Amino acid sequence: MKPARPVRTSAPESSDARTALLDAAERLMLDEGYAAVSSRRLASRAGLDPGLIYYYFGTMDDLFIALFRRGAERSLERQAQALSSEQPLWGLWDMAHDPSDTALSGEFVALANHRKAIRAEIAAYSKKFRRMQLEMVTRVFESHRIDDESWPPAFVLLLLTSISRQLRIEETFGIDIGHAKTIAFIERRIRGLEGERTPRATRRGATRVRARRMGRRS
Amino acid sequence: MKPARPVRTSAPESSDARTALLDAAERLMLDEGYAAVSSRRLASRAGLDPGLIYYYFGTMDDLFIALFRRGAERSLERQAQALSSEQPLWGLWDMAHDPSDTALSGEFVALANHRKAIRAEIAAYSKKFRRMQLEMVTRVFESHRIDDESWPPAFVLLLLTSISRQLRIEETFGIDIGHAKTIAFIERRIRGLEGERTPRATRRGATRVRARRMGRRS
């Protein structure tokens, strides 16, 4: 029994078409910004009919929310893994330094300006992320007997995440004034606490793993 | 002698209508995001005819560029003043902490993703800003004999500006985890170098209200 118009009620949560639409939306958003993600352009990129978007998601807003959630859940998992590794600071720094995550969340922040449903979604997830991070930094700094007065965990956390984000944004604009020195300083400090970065501490292993994963098409 | 279709050639650089359009565009962008700035909505907000946009700016893109330039030039002046005051660090911190500037430039960054003309404009101005800032921090730290190894000027500069921006963004989402402690730490450090913030060092008189709010720690 297949409903003629499931819209936002009982459309299947997982299907090839649904996934293809989300994937295409993500790519489109990264390539040309959220404003470029219209139902028609999205469908044509996915090689599907625009009508399917409304079949699977109900509205474009709901598609954006589904896309955000998917990404947030993935990041949450990766973060949990990175923060529980033996080099949590490297993990945090490398995660915050991820180019596509930064760009995507930037687009969502801009989107949230006039789509209130997105706004609430972002706020909720951001708090989750932040709490996990703060807990980790606090724990690590305590274990290293780092003076709370000279390096408050909350400050260090905001420092790492916001500088990382800012560096990424500026890179896309071709701006790199002071970048090298800033990165060198931060990484020197992390090295002082956790030693040299080992491959295990980084997520996705950047390019190599991803390239390999894209090799297999199912 | 009035041209029937000046479009991007000889439309007057200053007029009440032109200014009203830019003002309305700025407000609209802050209220609902750049995507909400369509010729029709903009004109109706300004109480003018949509046709005037094309008369004064040629295209919507040109309007965005004009708007960005106007804001950037204003900020450049304010920054020059703030950085040449007797409390340049307070000036930098307070400027970077400006809510509307942050929101606006965030919108422009998102806009730049699919309007390449904006992109070049942002990059050029950002470098100007950054150079002025770096020069100031370097000078101030040298005069205070601050060790370049423990507090590299480039790092401190990126720290101040990007944390500031991040705090503002999060505030609009109702997120404040770690904010009070971070602000307290940074302002304590600035106070250590430049003493208590005096009204003169801040622009637009935002100080008093903020200072009161920052009084409490988290």
Added chain:
DNA sequence: GTCTATAATCAGATAGAC
């Protein structure tokens, strides 16, 4: 589930009256 066709709306932009 996936498509065609279409409704209703809104976008950027121009022509021309005044």
Added chain:
DNA sequence: GTCTATCTGATTATAGAC
């Protein structure tokens, strides 16, 4: 300079065939 009217095309969303 500012307006009305309009062209063209894109957008969200729905109805219904298969």
